[in-house]
Amino acid sequence: GDSVTQMEGPVTLSEEAFLTINCTYTATGYPSLFWYVQYPGEGLQLLLKATKADDKGSNKGFEATYRKETTSFHLEKGSVQVSDSAVYFCALSLNNNDMRFGAGTRLTVKP
Amino acid sequence: EPEVTQTPSHQVTQMGQEVILRCVPISNHLYFYWYRQILGQKVEFLVSFYNNEISEKSEIFDDQFSVERPDGSNFTLKIRSTKLEDSAMYFCASRGDLISNQPQHFGDGTRLSIL
Numbered sequence: 459g460d461s462v463t464q465m466e467g468p469v470t471l472s473e474e475a476f477l478t479i480n481c482t483y484t485a486t487g488y489p490s491l492f493w494y495v496q497y498p499g500e501g502l503q504l505l506l507k508a509t510k511a512d513d514k515g516s517n518k519g520f521e522a523t524y525r526k527e528t529t530s531f532h533l534e535k536g537s538v539q540v541s542d543s544a545v546y547f548c549a550l551s552l553n554n555n556d557m558r559f560g561a562g563t564r565l566t567v568k569p
Numbered sequence: 570e571p572e573v574t575q576t577p578s579h580q581v582t583q584m585g586q587e588v589i590l591r592c593v594p595i596s597n598h599l600y601f602y603w604y605r606q607i608l609g610q611k612v613e614f615l616v617s618f619y620n621n622e623i624s625e626k627s628e629i630f631d632d633q634f635s636v637e638r639p640d641g642s643n644f645t646l647k648i649r650s651t652k653l654e655d656s657a658m659y660f661c662a663s664r665g666d667l668i669s670n671q672p673q674h675f676g677d678g679t680r681l682s683i684l
Binding site: 502549557560 | 575600610612613614617625660672673676678
């Protein structure tokens with residue numbers, strides 16, 4: 459079935475380090491892809507999205523490119539901050555209906 | 570910015586009791602969803618709802634669960650005869666339409682603890 463696999467955490471980085479969180483997907487059609495972020499004690503917030511191959515989603519310094527050839531949507535940020543500490547979820551949506559989430563990757567950024 | 574709101578933020582219930590989780594979706598949205606996140610696990614789709622009926626549901630959403638939009642603003646998830654394994658974070662989400670690739674907007678969740 460349709461699913462998302464993302465890099466297991468936890469990930470611990472120092473401030474200003476480069477971040478990559480890998481995400482790959484399996485889908486029978488052409489999904490839309492998303493990254494959601496969950497800060498401590500809060501709900502899921504959309505971080506960025508891409509709806510077709512080669513689209514790049516970006517927000518708050520984070521980027522992810524929809525790669526159809528590798529079925530991937532890796533999240534990257536050039537210089538992380540302590541405030542980026544959160545759990546990051548990769549997700550896909552087919553036919554714009556229900557979403558399938560990855561297991562989540564906990565990121566901790568230390569000063 | 571409009572938000573999806575969920576109440577209560579934390580619900581503690583005895584096993585076997587019924588519980589109703591409440592959500593107020595964004596006011597002009599048409600599609601509504603419930604998801605579940607068991608502690609430390611992934612977010613799982615439960616059900617989607619459109620035009621006053623269920624449009625899709627997962628295998629998790631069995632006869633124990635039901636959803637309702639009783640008054641045009643609230644969207645509720647009812648769990649009958651709760652079990653210990655129903656303990657989880659429950660997220661409500663809503664979307665404006667399906668055509669324009671709008672994302673789902675999530676509430677902050679209700680933490681359900683079954684004792």
